[in-house]
Amino acid sequence: MKTILITGASTGFGRALSTEALKRGHQVALAVRTPGSVADLVEAYPGKAHAIRFDLTNPLDAERVVKETLEKFASLDVLINNAGYGLLAALEESTDEQLARNLETNFTGPFRLIRAVLPVMRAQQGGRVITMSAIAAYANHPGFAVYGGAKAALDAACDAASQEVASLGIKFTQVIPGPFRTDFIGRSLDQSPRLPDYEASVGKFGGFLSKMDGKQPGDPAKAASAILDLLNEEKPPFRLVIGAYGNNTFAKKIASMEAELNAWKEKGLPTDFLPGA
Numbered sequence: 013m014k015t016i017l018i019t020g021a022s023t024g025f026g027r028a029l030s031t032e033a034l035k036r037g038h039q040v041a042l043a044v045r046t047p048g049s050v051a052d053l054v055e056a057y058p059g060k061a062h063a064i065r066f067d068l069t070n071p072l073d074a075e076r077v078v079k080e081t082l083e084k085f086a087s088l089d090v091l092i093n094n095a096g097y098g099l100l101a102a103l104e105e106s107t108d109e110q111l112a113r114n115l116e117t118n119f120t121g122p123f124r125l126i127r128a129v130l131p132v133m134r135a136q137q138g139g140r141v142i143t144m145s146a147i148a149a150y151a152n153h154p155g156f157a158v159y160g161g162a163k164a165a166l167d168a169a170c171d172a173a174s175q176e177v178a179s180l181g182i183k184f185t186q187v188i189p190g191p192f193r194t195d196f197i198g199r200s201l202d203q204s205p206r207l208p209d210y211e212a213s214v215g216k217f218g219g220f221l222s223k224m225d226g227k228q229p230g231d232p233a234k235a236a237s238a239i240l241d242l243l244n245e246e247k248p249p250f251r252l253v254i255g256a257y258g259n260n261t262f263a264k265k266i267a268s269m270e271a272e273l274n275a276w277k278e279k280g281l282p283t284d285f286l287p288g289a
């Protein structure tokens with residue numbers, strides 16, 4: 013049995029992960045903006061499920077949520093950095109407020125939370141940090157400049173941190189979904205008013221998202237099961253791409269990056285000093 017801290021446990025992936033973790037007998041700290049949203053889980057799993065008020069945009073919440081988890085369960089083995097939301101806006105359409113709030117939620121807040129759990133994990137010489145990334149961090153779409161940028165920044169931060177703590181028994185995994193059937197493109201999606209010049213790019217992608225809402229191919233319950241299975245792996249992957257859409261898109265991106273690297277090698281390679289210089 014592990015103690016798992018899960019952010020954004022109210023709906024979508026967070027709820028599926030919390031439900032599956034509790035079913036498997038783990039202790040779960042449910043970090044949510046509205047504790048009432050997980051009252052059913054707290055009632056169904058007395059002593060095992062504990063709701064904690066938490067907002068990623070409040071700089072003081074990271075240390076407090078870790079402290080409250082330790083006070084309740086006297087241990088903390090796994091952080092699942094799940095909460096986040098999308099912003100559909102051309103780079104030029106996003107306001108300062110939208111940019112700040114999205115970065116705070118998808119990058120700075122999760123970063124602070126990782127920083128807050130690491131002292132606990134270092135002291136016990138072990139722990140897992142699992143972060144919900146997004147395919148947009150690797151192969152982006154028009155309209156997800158801010159959102160994909162925030163997720164890519166978190167991926168790079170976790171890449172560095174995972175190497176910093178590898179010898180301390182702390183393991184990181186980035187989970188990379190394509191479209192999954194959650195509230196992500198419904199009630200949670202922030203949007204900017206569209207400039208006519210961006211109708212053909214951002215507007216088209218927005219239309220694709222609206223049509224897909226409620227019909228996304230990815231099943232959050234199956235994802236939750238696959239993600240929690242990683243806790244039994246001695247050597248979990250640094251990146252786990254989930255769902256067919258994500259896997260196909262990721263594979264195409266790797267192939268196109270490799271092709272471009274090779275096509276432009278003659279230009280890029282001869283820029284080092286000559287040997288002995």
Ligand SMILES: NC(=O)c1ccc[n+]([C@@H]2O[C@H](COP(=O)([O-])OP(=O)(O)OC[C@H]3O[C@@H](n4cnc5c(N)ncnc54)[C@H](OP(=O)(O)O)[C@@H]3O)[C@@H](O)[C@H]2O)c1
Pocket residue numbers: 019020021022023024025026044045046049066067068069094095096097098117144145146147188189190191192193194195196197200228
């Ligand atoms: N579903 C997809 O297609 C998809 C694809 C790629 C990546 N993802 C990622 O998966 C993660 C979970 O999203 P989801 O798909 O499950 O969508 P969701 O159903 O909309 O869930 C989002 C969760 O994040 C919480 N949240 C949002 N802002 C927060 C804040 N400032 N502080 C604390 N909690 C906050 C929400 O809380 P409230 O209930 O209070 O709003 C909710 O619990 C996100 O990081 C998202 O970027 C999803």
